Amino acid sequence: MAQQGGDGVITPFGVLQYSLRNEHSQLVCHAVDRKLIESRQVLPEWLDELPANDPRAQRSRRELRWINALMGNERWILRQLHAHPSATMQGVLELGAGEGHLCRKIQAQFPRSRVCGFDLLDRPKDLSASIEWQSGDVTTVAPPRGFGVIVANLFLHHFPDTALDWCSAWLPHVSLLVLNEPLRRPSSHRWGRFLRPLLHDVTRHDMHVSIDAGFVRGELPTLWSALAAQWDIQEAESWPGAYRSVWRRK
Numbered sequence: 001m002a003q004q005g006g007d008g009v010i011t012p013f014g015v016l017q018y019s020l021r022n023e024h025s026q027l028v029c030h031a032v033d034r035k036l037i038e039s040r041q042v043l044p045e046w047l048d049e050l051p052a053n054d055p056r057a058q059r060s061r062r063e064l065r066w067i068n069a070l071m072g073n074e075r076w077i078l079r080q081l082h083a084h085p086s087a088t089m090q091g092v093l094e095l096g097a098g099e100g101h102l103c104r105k106i107q108a109q110f111p112r113s114r115v116c117g118f119d120l121l122d123r124p125k126d127l128s129a130s131i132e133w134q135s136g137d138v139t140t141v142a143p144p145r146g147f148g149v150i151v152a153n154l155f156l157h158h159f160p161d162t163a164l165d166w167c168s169a170w171l172p173h174v175s176l177l178v179l180n181e182p183l184r185r186p187s188s189h190r191w192g193r194f195l196r197p198l199l200h201d202v203t204r205h206d207m208h209v210s211i212d213a214g215f216v217r218g219e220l221p222t223l224w225s226a227l228a229a230q231w232d233i234q235e236a237e238s239w240p241g242a243y244r245s246v247w248r249r250k
Contacts (some may be wrong), residue, residue, distance in 0.1 A: 028116025040184065042160045044211040045206040046207040051122070060202040064154075065101060067195070067207075071182045071242055073153055074102050077108060080178045080246055081149065087176035089113055089247075095138060095170075096155030100124045102130050106151075116144060149176040157181050157213040161223055171227055177247035182214030188241030215243045 047064075068074055081088045092106050098119030098247035107115045107130060116132035117123075123133035134144055150170060156179065171177060182188065186207075189210045196204050217235040221228040231247040238244055 001036075034156050034198035040161060040213055040215075040219075042158065043209050043211050045158075046133075046202045047206050048158075050202070056200065056202050059200050061099065062205070063199055063203040067203075067233060070086070071238075071240065073242060074105060076152055076242075076244060077102065077153060077178055078105060080176075081106065081110065083130075084149070084176050084248065087148035087174070090175070091115070091146055092149045092151060093118060093144060093147040093174070095119075095150060095152045096158075097133075099133065102151070102153055104128065107131050113227040114147065115149065118144070138170070141161065143173055145173055147174055148222040149178060150174050151178045153180045153181065154210070157210055157215065157222075164223060166180045167224060168227060171224075171247075175249040177231075177245075179220070179242045179243075179245040179247075181245075182210045183241045184211055184216055185237070185241070187239075188214070191240040211241065217243070220245060 041093060047057055047060050050060075060122075065190070081092065088110055092110070092113055093116045094103055094106070095118050097119045098121065099102050100117050100123075103117040104127070106113070107128065111130075114132065115130075118134050118138065120135065122135055127133060131153060134141075156164065189208060192207045192211060195207070199207070214233055217237055221233055221235075230250060232250055234246045234248075236244045
């Protein structure tokens with residue numbers, strides 16, 4: 001027997017979400033199998049364990065930028081910022097900003113918006129003075145204030161489900177959340193195997209680890225069910241292996 005459950009219907013097989021929309025604003029109905037949520041595997045990635053100046057790490061970061069471009073991840077994020085100008089004008093905070101490449105692109109396209117990168121790493125030496133930077137651990141520090149948008153590109157999959165509750169302290173301060181994460185589907189692994197001959201061993205390893213830690217539609221709204229009712233949530237699974245979601249405050 002199905003029961004009504006907030007923004008969805010609770011069934012013996014999971015939660016049927018009926019309030020989620022895809023990027024074309026068409027209503028999407030799908031069942032979230034609870035076993036899918038339990039099947040995420042978050043394992044260490046080699047890149048995270050290498051010194052920043054290690055040649056293998058430097059090559060892997062170059063390959064990741066190439067894969068990002070090939071998948072159109074940053075182009076998609078920039079389109080979402082253009083689609084929500086009022087929130088973007090209030091400022092953009094990128095979590096897991098790494099070397100600041102996306103921050104630079106955001107600042108170039110939105111020169112009047114406040115842009116800030118947040119990462120465990122120190123501020124990149126060649127980062128423009130017009131881009132703010134804060135180093136720290138998102139799970140322990142107080143969220144920076146004064147931003148309209150949080151952007152996370154290939155960041156949340158580093159956290160197990162039980163370690164994602166830190167987001168509840170960050171989301172209340174913004175009106176837009178833009179997420180791009182690995183899509184946890186067999187098709188993503190097949191695409192990754194196609195790229196293997198072009199990649200170094202670190203990227204070959206980390207790519208499949210990232211996919212196994214990725215997301216499918218319906219998982220994050222279920223994990224953050226206490227927050228989801230306050231947001232209009234759009235989700236999409238994009239070829240060749242991206243889970244994309246935009247959360248807009250109601």
